[in-house]
Amino acid sequence: MAKALVLKEITKRFPLVLANDRISLDLEWGxxxxxxxxNGAGKSTLMKIVYGLQPPDAGEMWVDGKPYRPQSPLDAIRAGIGMVHQHFMLVEPFTVLENLVLGLEPGSPLFLDLEAARRKATALMEALGFEVPLDERVENLPVGLQQRVEILKALYREARILILDEPTAVLTPQEAEELFRFLREYVARGNAAIFISHKLKEVLAVSDRVTVIRDGKVVGTVRTRETSLEALARMMVGREVVLRVEKTPARPGEVVLEVEGLEAPPRLKGVSFQVRSGEIVGIAGVEGNGQTELVEALTGLRPFRGKALLLGRPLPASARGVRDLGASHVPEDRLVRGLVLDFSVKENAVLGDQHRPPFRGFLGFLDDRAAEAHARTLVEAYDVRPRSTALSARRFSGGNQQKIVVGRELLRGPRLLVAAQPTRGVDVGAIEFIHKELVKARDQGLAVLLVSADLSEILALSDRILVMHGGRIVGELTPEEATEERLGLLMAGVTA
Ligand SMILES: Nc1ncnc2c1ncn2[C@@H]1O[C@H](COP(=O)(O)OP(=O)(O)OP(=O)(O)O)[C@@H](O)[C@H]1O
Ligand SMILES: [Mg+2]
Structure with a gap:
């Protein structure tokens, strides 16, 4: 039987990097x-080539034994390939159903026939065992559901090969489980899938084989059954990776952040807690239980009611005010709030601090030399690849964009760091590094409020864990008390 997909010596060069260097791989049906x-190894680049979004400089491809040279995603869709991107590509003001039919050629019977589309989508959802509200606008859906829409959209177009680029980066563990169940069933029916992830545990749980690439080249392909977390990490990074965070017990000092009865619509119903200098307080909870509102209230991005003090002073009501008082913020979504994609690394490196010394220069213009020096320090210290300060943020891989944000927020020497999903999308080596930096900053007196959907991250870093459910804090645990089971129950709202 022909293979689902064969790539032979695919090569793609960008001005500063050889992103894909003669990559060959094959994908079997089933x-x-x-x-x-x-980060930056070339995974997304390769998948964009397969999906017809950019042409390779050299190399050949076959789908189901037939030569395949896509000029656009339309060719990919015709060949039965679907892709769920690292960053969603849905049209937000449109409904789910409209997004499903969007982009199908006019004249195709489904183009205007929304009722037929509804029947097909409903049948698909039944077969897949998941549900999405077809008449809801995409912008009103939580990310987990938006992703289902992406998958549904690919299957609606009858994809037999599904490419998923970091599909679980934004999912809760439960949603990820459901996705894996779906994927296993999808391939059991004779389809095939390519799954990109930095969460090696998930890779081990869901895949049959693993292809590792480093610096644009294939390092090797292994059977999942015959490998391990450590072995994969070593293949990826080219050295041993310490997967456990090493830290001494916290020595908390003065109260840096104090909130009492903090409420922010729609979902934050009143929380009270303190974060002290020198400690990492983790907020665990299923996404959508008020964490976003909490983070936005604390960083000046959302109005709130109740008491909030930063270093004993009332929390300002603007993002700039909060920043100027010494609070840093790693936002949940780096593409919306963390970076200006068309700005260079240099400009992004000082974003939010450009009005203050040392970056405020003559007549209030940006002091170019100070900004450049700062950006240089950032790309070196955080191993941003490629090491360019002039390149626009858009041209970096997802994980490298995240490193730019985390580096900027820590290097400014804050008193408080509110970090939401700080390692979302970064590779194991970079997770190790960011975790070490967070612990180091804590040991130097930083107060950290860590919000993460990744339980293992919460467990590894936190000195105290607060569990949120229904917009309130329903429990506080030490990391020793916090087994995954206990946390899971609290997160589900079981407090007995
Ligand atoms: N449009 C572009 N212009 C210039 N360079 C690019 C462009 N797209 C990607 N690159 C570079 O190509 C390399 C590979 O990027 P790619 O996005 O494929 O990495 P990745 O393996 O998907 O990483 P991540 O895990 O961080 O998502 C990176 O060095 C990136 O900066
Ligand atoms: Mg990528």
Whole structure:
């Protein structure tokens, strides 16, 4: 039988990097092939080539034994390939149903026939065992559901090969479980899937084989059954990776952040807690239980009621005010709030601090030399690849964009760091590094409020864990008390 997809010596060069260097791989019908590698290794680039979004400089491809040279995603869709991108590509003001039919060629019978589309989508959802409200606007859906829409959209177009680029980065553990169940069933029916993830545990759980790429080249392909977390990490990074965070017990000092009865609509119903200098307080909870509102209230992005003090002073009501008082923020969504994609690294490196010394220069213009020096320090210290300060943020891989944000927020020497999903999308080596930096900053007196959907991250870093459910804090645990089971129950709202 022909293979689902064969790539032979695919090469793609960008001005500063050889992103894909003669990559060959194959995908069998009936399997999930995982694609792993460091940030910037070339995974998304390769998948964009397969999906017809950009042409390779050289190399050949076959789909189901037939030569395949896509000029656009339309060719990919015709060949039965669907892709769920690292960053969603849905049209937000449109409904789910409209997004499903969007982009199908006019004249195709489904183009205007929304009722037929509804029947097909409903049948698909039944077969897949998941539900999405077809008449809801995409912008009103939580990310987990938006992603289902992306998958549904690919299947609606009858994809037999599904490419998922970091599909679980924004999912809760439960949603990820459901996705995996779906994927296994999808390939069991004779389809095939390529799954990109930095969460090696998930890779081990869902894939049949793993192809590792490093610096644009294939390092090797292994059977999932015959490998391990450590072995994969080593193949990816080229050295041993310490997967456990090493830290001494916290020595909390003065209260840096104090909130009492903090409420912010729609979902934050009143929380009270303190974060002291020198401690990491983790907020665990299923996404959508008020964490976003909490983070936005604390960083001046959302109005709130109740008491909030930063270093004993009332929390300002603007993002700039909060920043100027010494609070840093790693936002949940780096593409919306963390970076200006068309700005250079240099400009992004000082974003939010450009009005203050040392970056405020003559007549209030940006002091270019100070900004450049700062950006240089950032890309070196945080191993941003490629090491350019002039390139626009858009041209960096997802994980490298995240490193730019985390580096900027820590290097400014804050008193408080509110970090939401700080390692979302970064590779194992970079997670190790960011975790070490967070602990180091804590030891130097930083107060950290960590919000993460990744339980293992919460457990590894936190000195105290607060569990949120229904907009309130329903429990506080030490990391020793916090087994995954206890946390899971609290997160589900079981407090007995
Ligand atoms: N449009 C572009 N212009 C210039 N360079 C690019 C462009 N797109 C990607 N690159 C570069 O190509 C390399 C590979 O990027 P790619 O996005 O494929 O990495 P990745 O393996 O998906 O990483 P991540 O895990 O961080 O998502 C990176 O060095 C990136 O900066
Ligand atoms: Mg990528």
């Amino acid at each position: 399997e999930v092939l995982a694609l792993v590698g460091e």
